[in-house]
Amino acid sequence: xxxxxxxxxxxxxxxxxxxxxxxxxxxxxxxxxxxxxxxxxxxxxxxxxxxxxxxxxxxxxxxxxxxxxxxxxxxxxxxxxxxxxxxxxxxxxxxxxxxxxxxxxxxxxxxxxx
Amino acid sequence: xxxxxxxxxxxxxxxxxxxxxxxxxxxxxxxxxxxxxxxxxxxxxxxxxxxxxxxxxxxxxxxxxxxxxxxxxxxxxxxxxxxxxxxxxxxxxxxxxxxxxxxxxxxxxxxxxxxx
Numbered sequence: 686x687x688x689x690x691x692x693x694x695x696x697x698x699x700x701x702x703x704x705x706x707x708x709x710x711x712x713x714x715x716x717x718x719x720x721x722x723x724x725x726x727x728x729x730x731x732x733x734x735x736x737x738x739x740x741x742x743x744x745x746x747x748x749x750x751x752x753x754x755x756x757x758x759x760x761x762x763x764x765x766x767x768x769x770x771x772x773x774x775x776x777x778x779x780x781x782x783x784x785x786x787x788x789x790x791x792x793x794x795x796x797x798x799x
Numbered sequence: 800x801x802x803x804x805x806x807x808x809x810x811x812x813x814x815x816x817x818x819x820x821x822x823x824x825x826x827x828x829x830x831x832x833x834x835x836x837x838x839x840x841x842x843x844x845x846x847x848x849x850x851x852x853x854x855x856x857x858x859x860x861x862x863x864x865x866x867x868x869x870x871x872x873x874x875x876x877x878x879x880x881x882x883x884x885x886x887x888x889x890x891x892x893x894x895x896x897x898x899x900x901x902x903x904x905x906x907x908x909x910x911x912x913x914x915x
Contacts, residue, residue: 686858689841718901730842730889730906776841784893784900785830785849786857789841 687712687779689790697796698767705752706762706793708777718780719753719760720787725773733775736760764795772797801825805890805907812880812914820875820910822890830893830900831873832857833865835886836909842889848873849900880914887911 688711698704710719721733736744736753743751748768752761764771777790803824812818824831829850834842834857844857848867862884864876873892877884890907894900 694839720903728887728909730891730904732903732905735903778841780901782901783849784902785847785855786844787832787891787904789843791839791841 687714687717687781687786687788689777689779689788691777691790691793693793694791695794695796697798698764699798700767700769702767703763703765704767704795706764706775706777706795708760708762708790710758710760710777710779710790712758712779714781716782718782718784719751720778720780721749721751721762722776722778722789723771723773724776724792725770730776734762767797769797769799771795803890803892803905803907805888805910807910808908809911810913812877812912814881814914816880817876817878818880818912819877820888820890820912821872822874822907823872824890824892824905825871826892826905827870827895828892828900828905829870829895831867832891832893832904833863833873833875834889834891835859835884836889837886845875845888877912880912882914885912885914 719736723731832847833845846865888910891904893904
């Protein structure tokens with residue numbers, strides 16, 4: 686079974702600064718997908734960014750980018766120019782190639798200081 | 800608005816009572832899922848339905864049953880609620896003719912269930 690580990694229970698960042706959230710995963714598959722989801726206090730799960738394992742190029746979405754290291758099984762999220770609205774729980778997730786099993790890490794709580 | 804709709808949003812049950820959580824999606828997705836989220840933890844998969852007419856167990860299926868009523872609806876039933884089932888429950892869906900299920904899941908807003 687795949688496992689996803691987020692080793693930082695909490696992180697804080699100053700508004701307008703950059704922060705990196707860590708994620709590692711374990712799998713024996715070669716094709717898979719990785720995601721970062723944001724969960725604000727509203728409880729809604731919001732897809733932030735997606736990475737296909739067969740692509741070497743790191744995904745980017747506006748201020749959000751990832752550092753995908755397939756050999757190291759590492760998938761970190763970088764948030765640039767942090768905003769107060771970025772404060773939330775962030776979950777790293779692994780999806781198998783068939784798409785029928787999305788496995789989540791334990792989450793990182795991000796606090797943004799004004 | 801298009802998306803995943805869950806009802807109810809909050810529920811309190813007594814131990815031993817039964818209830819059904821309802822979920823519907825209007826994105827023509829083929830696959831639907833039920834997750835639970837316990838305090839300080841990520842989401843864990845209870846059951847999923849890869850397509851209409853099929854259901855499969857996830858990581859934590861004990862104490863639950865599901866029904867894929869049609870392509871749009873996927874319900875989760877607790878036959879005899881226990882305090883250990885106190886959690887937030889999320890329904891999700893993914894995959895249609897344009898995008899496969901591994902493109903990303905769309906989640907409902909969750910149901911907070913307390914069993915006393």
